[in-house]
Structure formats: C-alpha cells, structure tokens
Amino acid sequence: MAKNNWSKFLFLLMLSFVLILAACSGNEGTSTEGNTSTEEGGGKEADEGTKLENGGMYSIEDFNNVKTNNGEAIEGGNITFGLVSDTVFEGTLNWNFYSGDPDAQILNWFDEGLLTWDENYVYTNDGAATYEVSEDGRTFTFKIGDNVNWHDGKPVTAEDWQFAHEVIGHPDYDGPRYNSDFTNIEGMEDYHSGKADTISGIEVIDEKTLSITYIESTPSLLTGSIWSYPLAKHIFGEMAVADISSSPEVREKPIGFGPFKVESIVPGESVTLVKNEDYWRGEPKLDGVTVKVISSSTVVQELKTGGVDLISDFPVDQFPDNAEMSNVEYLGAVDRAYTYIGFKLGTWDAENNRVSPNPDAKMGDVALRQAMWHAVDNKTVGERFYNGLRWNATTLIPPSHPEFHDENNKGREFDPEAAKKLLDDAGYEDTDGDGFRETPEGEPLEINFISMTGGDIAEPLARYYVQAWETIGLKVNLEMLEFNTFYDRVGNGGKDDPKVDVYQAAWGVGIDVDPSGLYGADALYNFARWENEENERLLKEGRSEKAFDLAYRQEIYNEWQQLMVDEVPVFPTLYRATLSPVNNRVLNFAIGDGTGVYLNELAVSEESPIKAE
Structure with a gap:
C-alpha cells in the first residue's frame, strides 16, 4: 500500500474510533431495549418508506413480511438469490451435517423437513408428513405423503427418516446434531454406546409410516425438537458414517425433495438449481434459481443493477443510505437470532x-x-451502528419468542463503574502502573478476543468492545477471522483453540424455545464449554412433562434467563431485525414463520430484473 494511502487508512480508522467512543459515551437517544419498536414513536412519513422522524431511527414494525405483488406472473423465468457473505460457503449441503448459515441458505432452496409449523412454532399436519400422538404424549406416528419423492424419483420413505436418526446417533457421526433431542428417544443411548444394533424406540411400520417413542413427553416435541430431516438411504446406506459429510453426494451432487434441485455447483461461489417438476406441493412456477455469493460491499450495487433479485439478510447498517432504492421492496421481520460475546x-x-x-x-x-458485560453499551451500539434495526439484547431468549422472552429482565446494564468495582473486589488490580490490571495472583492478564470479518462495521464494532474493556483496565488482543476459520477455532469441529479466550458470534435459534442445543453440557454448539448443575436442572425442567403448563414453563425459562445473567458464560449483545430487499418483478415471496407462502409459488412478472432508476 502506498504511503499516502496508508496514512489515509490510518486517519479513517482513527476517525471511526473517535466517532465510536463519542457515540458510546452518553445515554441520549431513544431506547429500544427488550422490544422491537422505539418508545417515542414518531410515525412513518408518507412517501418516505420506513424513514422515521425520530432521529433517523427505524422500527421493524414499519415493515411488512409478505411481498406486494405488482403485475401478473409470466410463465417460467429464473431468479438470482444473493447469499451475502464475505467468505466462501463451506458446502456441507445436507441438513443432517451442515453447521453454518451460508450452507443453510442454500439448503432451503432444494431440501426441507417433513414437518411444517405455524406462526406459533407448533407443528401442523400441513407438511410433507402428518402425525398423531399417543395418549401419554410419548409416541408419535408419522405418515409421509405418497407424493413425496427424492429428486432422483425414489420415494422418501420411513426407512430414510429412521436412517437419519441412526446416522446422527452413530459413534462415528461428525456433525453437530446429537444432543438431548436424540437422547430422549427410547434406546438411543444404548445404540450410541454400541450396546444395541438398533434404536428400540424407532419402528418402521410400512414404507411411508414411522413411529418414534420418546422417553419423556415434553412440549418441545410439538415445537421443534423432533428431527424431521430424512437421509436418503439408497444413496448413503452403504457408506461409512464417518465418510458421509465429506462425500461427493453431500459436497458436489446433493439431493433433497424440495422445490428445486441442484444442477451444478461452483464450490464456495454459486449453485445453479432447476425446478423439481415432481415437488409434492406442486410444480414450481419458476424454471430455476441461481444462488451466488456476494460480498457485503457489493450488495447494494448488485441489487440496483438487477444482479440479484433478492437476498434474505441485507446488512442493516447499509439500509439508511438505500431505503429509497426504487427497484426493490424491503421486507422485514424480527429475526430468530442474536449476537453475543462468549x-x-x-x-x-x-x-x-x-x-x-x-x-x-x-x-x-x-x-x-x-464486568466485561457491564463495560459495553449495546443500546448505543444498536442505535449508532444499526439505526435501531438491531437493539440492546438482555437475555438469551430473544423477542422472536415473545411468550418466553423475559422483557422484565434487563440483563446487565451499561455501567463501567460497576464493572470496575467488580474487578476491584475480585482482586484484579494494576500492580505495575501500565494501565492494565493483573490477575488476583499478580500475573499479567492478556485476553485474546476473536471476531468475524464481514462488512464495514465488523472490525470497528469489535474494536469498540476492545476499547470498552480497556476503559475498565483490561488488556484485550483482537484478531479478525473469516467465517469458516473463526468457527474452526471456536470449536465447531470439537477442537477448541486454547489461544482463544473470548469470541463474538451470533446464533440463529430454532423454532423451539428450548436452549439445550446451545447451552446444554452435551451440546457441541456450547462453544463456551460451560457446565453448571443448575443450568442442567432448568433445561431439563423446561422440556419436562410439567412444562406443558405454559405458566410453569415460562417460570422455568425466566429462572434460566436470570441464571445466565448471573453466571455469564456468554452474554447477548444485540437482537436483530432481518431485512430482505426483493426486486419489484418478484411475486409470491415472504419471510418469517407461518406465512403460508412457499418457494414453489415464487414467480416473476418480467423476464429480466428491474433496475434502479
């Protein structure tokens, strides 16, 4: 880099620090804590999209989640879906093995679960399979539709569903799914340990009928803890379990039973899909879809020029400057997700x-x-970095689950003086006068912090956290990593990098409120590697038979949210709105849960994307 350019870079970087510190030094501004709207309102101005009078803040309540249809659908047509990522996608394209969101965004186009849920996250009988429950609530009998077939024409069978459970429960399974959802199946632990050759609680009744008996009846069985993703036994049945996730059948030519089927893959860059004429909900209206990776720095240009027709997760920090983009409609919803420090x-x-x-x-x-939670001002971060479209997170059950999110729990509020006192009382003192605290034993304390690259805000935001911790006397070393490397070092494959002390990441949570899959002692995704007896008790109670009583379950999860505020193995930073800009030619598209709008209905009103004026 030339000297003049380097100087300019340093100037801009230092300017960003000054702005960040200024933004986070006061308490002015409108609070959006614990909900999805600004407290002071300031309604939507006519002809100005979602721009608010209230200091440039935005509210997710000012967005629709179903696309407005303009024009009549043409026959066929193709669209391009932009997968916003500053790294390549990993390419583990099977629900039973994937771990990263980029892969999930691709999977959504060509594969799906056999069960469908409504806006309250309760399984319905409108999916590819229906179900009945025994009187004791422990045995579920599933019936797969006769018209549900894999992309190669083979029927999706009860054996395929059983096989998925056998693979996930196998000792050689190398994915992240095996947890308490599976150990609650009768006979699963004996099978997993090698004491049994089969899972006694799973029975294939006929080609399309499967029965699963669970050890304990729990409300989670109706809201997400049933594993509904089959695995094609006629393809993977003779393959060693340890070889499946890296096989060409997962990486290069994946199969599903969804509305589109994979035609070709450019590894890490794009996927070309064509319609599945035999899709069980009905033949898709589109001829095909191209999924291509686009960086956060080019997403606006891609949308304006029609390079992509839609994306599912627009960088919300770029919304204020592009709210009036003429060729798209922005859809919005409260995301089932939060960012956090672990x-x-x-x-x-x-x-x-x-x-x-x-x-x-x-x-x-x-x-x-x-102390490290008290040191950061996420309320101001949400306002100044994201214009209110991300907002201060207080507990680890997000407001996407309003029945269980404890809006009265304020978490640990921004209070640097309280943070300093906590450290003082615990014996962390600056004994050598360098401005940084030593351990209670008098040893140097350097904290290694990793965060992910991606977008213009990623590094300044991570550096804000470093600066906030420095103000309370902690020396924190930051390292920025691309997505796949970051999760490798955090421990996604089960190998934890001992050089990592603190990390910043994000979770997309499931439809089931039960947090066991992220914070249970048997959960691979428990990247903090935290174990606590009271945590295990509360997680077990939250999915017990007693938890069918809504008030009881709410009480248990309120206790759990408070436990996590007390113990802080991780702390939430921001709740999120998800914005999806959609080209005006696109018809029949929606985001969020329970809309009743499916991808086979997706259509276009014009052959080519509409460009911005």
Missing part, C-alpha cells in the same frame, strides 16, 4: 460427547465476565 471455559470431550470444564480457565472468574 467466554471459553473448557474444551469438548469428543469421547463422551460433552463439555469438559477447565477449572483454571482464564475467563473462569464470574466477576471478570460480569
């Missing part, structure tokens, strides 16, 4: 499939973790 407290024990806590972990002192 603390590494142990490692993953692959042999026993559970976390192994480290009593000597650098971040093991709860006072240190509590």
Whole structure:
C-alpha cells in the first residue's frame, strides 16, 4: 500500500474510533431495549418508506413480511438469490451435517423437513408428513405423503427418516446434531454406546409410516425438537458414517425433495438449481434459481443493477443510505437470532460427547465476565451502528419468542463503574502502573478476543468492545477471522483453540424455545464449554412433562434467563431485525414463520430484473 494511502487508512480508522467512543459515551437517544419498536414513536412519513422522524431511527414494525405483488406472473423465468457473505460457503449441503448459515441458505432452496409449523412454532399436519400422538404424549406416528419423492424419483420413505436418526446417533457421526433431542428417544443411548444394533424406540411400520417413542413427553416435541430431516438411504446406506459429510453426494451432487434441485455447483461461489417438476406441493412456477455469493460491499450495487433479485439478510447498517432504492421492496421481520460475546471455559470431550470444564480457565472468574458485560453499551451500539434495526439484547431468549422472552429482565446494564468495582473486589488490580490490571495472583492478564470479518462495521464494532474493556483496565488482543476459520477455532469441529479466550458470534435459534442445543453440557454448539448443575436442572425442567403448563414453563425459562445473567458464560449483545430487499418483478415471496407462502409459488412478472432508476 502506498504511503499516502496508508496514512489515509490510518486517519479513517482513527476517525471511526473517535466517532465510536463519542457515540458510546452518553445515554441520549431513544431506547429500544427488550422490544422491537422505539418508545417515542414518531410515525412513518408518507412517501418516505420506513424513514422515521425520530432521529433517523427505524422500527421493524414499519415493515411488512409478505411481498406486494405488482403485475401478473409470466410463465417460467429464473431468479438470482444473493447469499451475502464475505467468505466462501463451506458446502456441507445436507441438513443432517451442515453447521453454518451460508450452507443453510442454500439448503432451503432444494431440501426441507417433513414437518411444517405455524406462526406459533407448533407443528401442523400441513407438511410433507402428518402425525398423531399417543395418549401419554410419548409416541408419535408419522405418515409421509405418497407424493413425496427424492429428486432422483425414489420415494422418501420411513426407512430414510429412521436412517437419519441412526446416522446422527452413530459413534462415528461428525456433525453437530446429537444432543438431548436424540437422547430422549427410547434406546438411543444404548445404540450410541454400541450396546444395541438398533434404536428400540424407532419402528418402521410400512414404507411411508414411522413411529418414534420418546422417553419423556415434553412440549418441545410439538415445537421443534423432533428431527424431521430424512437421509436418503439408497444413496448413503452403504457408506461409512464417518465418510458421509465429506462425500461427493453431500459436497458436489446433493439431493433433497424440495422445490428445486441442484444442477451444478461452483464450490464456495454459486449453485445453479432447476425446478423439481415432481415437488409434492406442486410444480414450481419458476424454471430455476441461481444462488451466488456476494460480498457485503457489493450488495447494494448488485441489487440496483438487477444482479440479484433478492437476498434474505441485507446488512442493516447499509439500509439508511438505500431505503429509497426504487427497484426493490424491503421486507422485514424480527429475526430468530442474536449476537453475543462468549467466554471459553473448557474444551469438548469428543469421547463422551460433552463439555469438559477447565477449572483454571482464564475467563473462569464470574466477576471478570460480569464486568466485561457491564463495560459495553449495546443500546448505543444498536442505535449508532444499526439505526435501531438491531437493539440492546438482555437475555438469551430473544423477542422472536415473545411468550418466553423475559422483557422484565434487563440483563446487565451499561455501567463501567460497576464493572470496575467488580474487578476491584475480585482482586484484579494494576500492580505495575501500565494501565492494565493483573490477575488476583499478580500475573499479567492478556485476553485474546476473536471476531468475524464481514462488512464495514465488523472490525470497528469489535474494536469498540476492545476499547470498552480497556476503559475498565483490561488488556484485550483482537484478531479478525473469516467465517469458516473463526468457527474452526471456536470449536465447531470439537477442537477448541486454547489461544482463544473470548469470541463474538451470533446464533440463529430454532423454532423451539428450548436452549439445550446451545447451552446444554452435551451440546457441541456450547462453544463456551460451560457446565453448571443448575443450568442442567432448568433445561431439563423446561422440556419436562410439567412444562406443558405454559405458566410453569415460562417460570422455568425466566429462572434460566436470570441464571445466565448471573453466571455469564456468554452474554447477548444485540437482537436483530432481518431485512430482505426483493426486486419489484418478484411475486409470491415472504419471510418469517407461518406465512403460508412457499418457494414453489415464487414467480416473476418480467423476464429480466428491474433496475434502479
């Protein structure tokens, strides 16, 4: 880089720090804590999209989640879906094995679960399979539709569904799915340990009928904990389980039973799909879809020029400057997701499939973790970085689940003085006068913090957190990593990098409110590697038979949310709106849950994308 350019870069970087520190030094502005709208309102101005009078803030309540149809559908047509990512997609294109959101966005086009849910996240009988439940609530009998077939024409069978459970429960399984949802199936633990050759609680009744008996009846069985993704046994049945996730049948020529089928893949860059004429909901209206990776820095240009017709997750920090883009309609919904800061407290024990806590972990002192939460001002971060379209997160059950999100729990509020006192009382003092605290034992304390690249805000935001922690006397070293490398080091494959102490990441949560899959001791996704007896008790109670009583379940999850505020193995930073700009030629598209709008209905009113004026 030329000297003049380098100087300019340093100037802009330092300017961003100044702006960030200025933004986060006060408490002015409109609060959006714990809900999805600004408190002071300031309604929508006519002819100005979603721009609000209230200081440039936006509210997710000012967006629709179903596309307005303009014009009549033409026959056929193709669209391009922009997968916004600053790294290549990994390419594990099977629901039973994938772990990253980019792969999930591709999977949504060509494969799906056998069960469908409504706007309250309850399984319905409108999906590719229907179900009946026994009187004791433990045995579910599923019937797969006769017209549900794999893309190669073979029927999706009860054996395929059974086979998915057998693969996930197999000792050689290398994916992230095996957790309490599976151990609740009768006979699963004996099968997993090698004591049995089959899973006694799963029975194939006939080609299209499957029965699963669970050890304990739980409300989660109706709201997301049933594994509904079959695995094509006629393709993978003779393959060693350890080889499936890396096989060409997953990476190069994946199969599903969804509305489109994969025609070709450019690894990490794009996927070309054509319509599945035999789709069980009905032949898709479009001829095909191209999924292509676009960077956050080019997403606006791609939308304006018609390079992409729609994306599912527009960078919300770019919305204010592009709210009036003439050729798209912005759809919006409260995201089933949150960003968070996590603390590494142990490692993953692959042999026993559970976390192994480290009593000597650098971040093991709860006072240190509590102080680091108090030091950051996420209310102002949401307003100044995201114009209110991300907002201060307080607990680990997001407002996408309003029945269980405890809006009265304020988490740990921004209070640097409280943070300093916590550290003082715990014995973290600056004993050598360098401005940074040492450990209570008088040893140097350097905290290694990793975060993900992506978009203009990613690094300034991570550096804000570093600066906030420095103001309370903590020395924090930041490393920015691309998506796949980041999750490898956090422990996605079960190998935790001992050099990582703190990390910033995000979770998309499932339709089931039960957080066991992220924070249970047997959950691979418990990247903090935290184990706590009270946590395990509350998680178990939250999915117990007693939890069919809504008030009881709410009480349990309120207790759990408070436990996580007290113990802070991780802390939430921001709740999120998801924005999806859709080209005006696109018809019959929606985002969010329970809309009743499906991808086979997607159509276009013109042959080519409409360009911005």
